[in-house]
Amino acid sequence: MTESPVIIRRSSAPQAQAPKEFNFKPDIIEDGSFYQMYRKQAWEYYQALKFPTVKDDAWRWTDISKLPVESFKLESDNHVVRIPDELMEPVADATHGGEILLDGEHRQVNLNPELESAGVVFTDLKDGLARYPQIAEKILGKVIDPKEEKFGALAAAMASSGVMLYVPKGVNVSTPLHSLLWMSGPYEASFSHLLVYLDEGSSATYVHESSSPVEDATPGFHSGIMEIFVGAGAHLRFVELQSFGENVWNFMHERVKVDNGGEVEWIFGALGSHLTKNFSELDLIGKGSTGKMSGFYFSQHKQHLDYDTQQNHLAPNTTSDLLFKGALLDESRSVWQGMIYVARNATKSDGYQANRNLVLSEGARADSIPGLEILTDDVRCTHGATVGKVDPEELFYLESRGLGSKDAERMIVEGFFEPIMQRIPFEGVRKRFQQAIEQKMNEVVNS
Amino acid sequence: MAELQIKDLCVSIEGKQILNGVNLTVPQGEVHAIMGPNGTGKSTLAYTLMGHPAYTVTGGEARYKGKNLFDLNPAERSHLGIFLAFQYPVAIPGVTVANFLRTAVNAHRKAANPEDKGIPIPEFRKILKEKMEMLKMDQNFAGRYLNDGFSGGEKKRTEVLQMAMLKPEIAILDETDSGLDIDALKVVSEGVNMLRGSDLGVIVITHYQRLLNYIKPDVVHIMMDGKIVESGGPDLALHLEEHGYEWVREKYENGVSSL
Ligand SMILES: Nc1ncnc2c1ncn2[C@@H]1O[C@H](COP(=O)(O)OP(=O)(O)OP(=O)(O)O)[C@@H](O)[C@H]1O
Ligand SMILES: [Mg+2]
Numbered sequence: 283m284t285e286s287p288v289i290i291r292r293s294s295a296p297q298a299q300a301p302k303e304f305n306f307k308p309d310i311i312e313d314g315s316f317y318q319m320y321r322k323q324a325w326e327y328y329q330a331l332k333f334p335t336v337k338d339d340a341w342r343w344t345d346i347s348k349l350p351v352e353s354f355k356l357e358s359d360n361h362v363v364r365i366p367d368e369l370m371e372p373v374a375d376a377t378h379g380g381e382i383l384l385d386g387e388h389r390q391v392n393l394n395p396e397l398e399s400a401g402v403v404f405t406d407l408k409d410g411l412a413r414y415p416q417i418a419e420k421i422l423g424k425v426i427d428p429k430e431e432k433f434g435a436l437a438a439a440m441a442s443s444g445v446m447l448y449v450p451k452g453v454n455v456s457t458p459l460h461s462l463l464w465m466s467g468p469y470e471a472s473f474s475h476l477l478v479y480l481d482e483g484s485s486a487t488y489v490h491e492s493s494s495p496v497e498d499a500t501p502g503f504h505s506g507i508m509e510i511f512v513g514a515g516a517h518l519r520f521v522e523l524q525s526f527g528e529n530v531w532n533f534m535h536e537r538v539k540v541d542n543g544g545e546v547e548w549i550f551g552a553l554g555s556h557l558t559k560n561f562s563e564l565d566l567i568g569k570g571s572t573g574k575m576s577g578f579y580f581s582q583h584k585q586h587l588d589y590d591t592q593q594n595h596l597a598p599n600t601t602s603d604l605l606f607k608g609a610l611l612d613e614s615r616s617v618w619q620g621m622i623y624v625a626r627n628a629t630k631s632d633g634y635q636a637n638r639n640l641v642l643s644e645g646a647r648a649d650s651i652p653g654l655e656i657l658t659d660d661v662r663c664t665h666g667a668t669v670g671k672v673d674p675e676e677l678f679y680l681e682s683r684g685l686g687s688k689d690a691e692r693m694i695v696e697g698f699f700e701p702i703m704q705r706i707p708f709e710g711v712r713k714r715f716q717q718a719i720e721q722k723m724n725e726v727v728n729s
Numbered sequence: 730m731a732e733l734q735i736k737d738l739c740v741s742i743e744g745k746q747i748l749n750g751v752n753l754t755v756p757q758g759e760v761h762a763i764m765g766p767n768g769t770g771k772s773t774l775a776y777t778l779m780g781h782p783a784y785t786v787t788g789g790e791a792r793y794k795g796k797n798l799f800d801l802n803p804a805e806r807s808h809l810g811i812f813l814a815f816q817y818p819v820a821i822p823g824v825t826v827a828n829f830l831r832t833a834v835n836a837h838r839k840a841a842n843p844e845d846k847g848i849p850i851p852e853f854r855k856i857l858k859e860k861m862e863m864l865k866m867d868q869n870f871a872g873r874y875l876n877d878g879f880s881g882g883e884k885k886r887t888e889v890l891q892m893a894m895l896k897p898e899i900a901i902l903d904e905t906d907s908g909l910d911i912d913a914l915k916v917v918s919e920g921v922n923m924l925r926g927s928d929l930g931v932i933v934i935t936h937y938q939r940l941l942n943y944i945k946p947d948v949v950h951i952m953m954d955g956k957i958v959e960s961g962g963p964d965l966a967l968h969l970e971e972h973g974y975e976w977v978r979e980k981y982e983n984g985v986s987s988l
Pocket of ligand 2: 771772773816903904
């Protein structure tokens with residue numbers, strides 16, 4: 283692959299226009315409960331915050347002025363399209379330890395009885411809040427403050443679906459947990475809140491997917507918030523897959539806090555949505571904690587994917603390692619803005635970030651903006667960002683061995699993604715990504 | 730037996746004429762060596778025969794089995810039996826040698842028979858292992874990314890491995906000997922010799938007579954200024970080794986000016 287230095291092009295300043303207003307409100311119940319107070323507060327923050335525009339730094343590359351806010355309705359029961367079977371298949375192992383379906387008003391929860399008797403909680407948000415308020419209080423609003431950002435505040439106030447996962451001290455959940463959020467109504471607005479708490483020395487593998495029908499023509503809206511805490515010595519493997527239809531505007535605010543010696547392996551797969559703005563933050567708050575973030579994205583048509591990642595080293599001897607790789611077709615766009623922050627006390631820390639993009643069509647564009655902010659000596663931080671094209675010499679080499687030009691290009695793309703595949707310990711997830719590559723490359727008519 | 734017939738081939742790159750009427754016929758079963766000073770167009774000939782898009786054919790043709798190669802894309806030429814061992818093989822990061830070779834073998838099978846379901850994996854593994862042993866390659870190369878971080882000699886060996894797997898009818902070896910140590914040269918030449926037979930025609934491009942001690946040519950050609958200017962038996966290479974190109978240049982230039 284030919285790699286060229288990242289050139290940041292600024293087009294003429296777009297209009298800093300903000301969308302209008304949604305025509306719904308949260309139905310907050312004044313029961314004085316912890317959760318309702320949290321929602322009320324979040325709603326106040328939401329109202330106080332302005333919609334971001336391209337004048338805001340974090341939104342410089344992502345223009346939401348055309349978000350048709352007035353047309354969205356709250357998700358209803360009229361979910362018309364059934365969940366495709368393949369989305370229900372285990373991707374992290376042969377079987378599930380637990381499974382949650384969030385399909386509008388319809389929720390379905392399964393948890394292996396052995397895990398349940400070990401004290402593991404894996405249930406939908408409403409049920410979790412009702413039955414385990416003490417767990418909710420440990421984490422709700424503790425990882426992400428709803429006032430940080432407008433869409434996060436909205437999700438916090440509105441969320442009617444979501445997941446609560448709690449793993450008690452020392453418990454190892456060896457079979458993966460799987461949850462699926464499915465949107466399928468026309469003009470649906472959906473809000474989700476994920477709460478994950480791994481207590482000291484525990485471990486779990488958890489796969490969460492957000493999806494909707496591919497062929498939906500009317501716009502959809504999703505805003506989500508994910509609060510994840512990995513306790514001392516705990517180990518979380520978390521896979522988040524996003525396969526919304528290309529009609530969905532998707533806004534995510536997610537953060538993982540890792541305590542002393544804890545470890546998170548965080549895998550992102552983005553295949554869908556019309557537009558995604560994703561804030562993903564890793565807070566290494568405990569000594570010796572580590573986090574590995576691996577991102578796969580492949581955009582096409584007019585998709586726009588914007589990933590904003592933060593690796594915050596807030597304690598000594600912490601390690602972070604981020605690799606995001608993306609390919610772009612047609613007139614799609616991707617943005618990656620990454621930041622490694624090393625606090626004054628985070629000595630002997632090691633931070634790495636790299637973003638690599640393969641632009642496959644003339645009309646596609648990738649922007650890649652790495653960043654470092656280091657307040658102490660005695661650390662090691664490396665970063666790299668590249669935007670490249672398929673090297674014609676590589677294509678010719680493969681073609682000269684009998685591969686058709688499409689197959690040759692696909693092989694180069696597969697090779698490009700291989701370093702990400704290597705970081706994904708789940709055959710099923712890798713397969714999903716490989717299928718996505720194949721399907722998207724097959725769609726290419728020109729080149 | 731089919732033969733590759735190159736007639737009056739003229740080729741330019743970026744508007745610059747490089748080949749000025751190359752004539753060459755290589756039948757299956759024969760080995761032809763092409764020697765010549767740097768920059769005379771040997772690689773240009775090789776790339777053009779394989780269909781590199783940077784080279785423009787401005788005249789002449791190259792026929793094999795009733796087809797003009799220049800009507801075919803590189804993959805189709807490969808299916809027809811043409812193979813080029815690159816002077817500078819390209820790295821394909823993230824694609825293993827084994828995965829690549831299996832895809833290439835299957836592309837050939839599919840071209841021969843559209844119904845083909847692909848080579849069974851155990852059979853493929855067995856053949857690959859055999860060929861790697863023949864070329865004294867460590868088996869772990871199968872799992873390495875194609876040419877990625879390979880040493881010069883390892884790349885050349887991998888080119889011959891590809892040739893062994895794809896079983897071409899006309900193979901062009903462009904300086905496959907350069908970058909090889911003496912032992913490797915022997916191994917690689919032996920590999921080529923094992924592939925030699927009545928159905929393999931070879932064009933060996935080299936600067937060194939030494940290779941031709943191992944891969945004995947039937948005909949030796951000298952290329953100069955984009956033309957084949959002299960052809961002869963194996964002793965022509967020995968003569969070059971001893972006397973260099975000066976005499977050829979003199980003879981050729983005089984020949985030209987006398988026209
Ligand atoms: N991409 C290119 N752009 C411009 N000129 C080129 C290009 N490729 C080859 N040439 C020129 O064409 C001429 C012939 O090159 P070619 O590689 O065919 O020579 P060669 O006989 O193989 O030389 P060597 O023995 O050094 O390998 C040289 O003058 C070279 O500079
Ligand atoms: Mg050459």
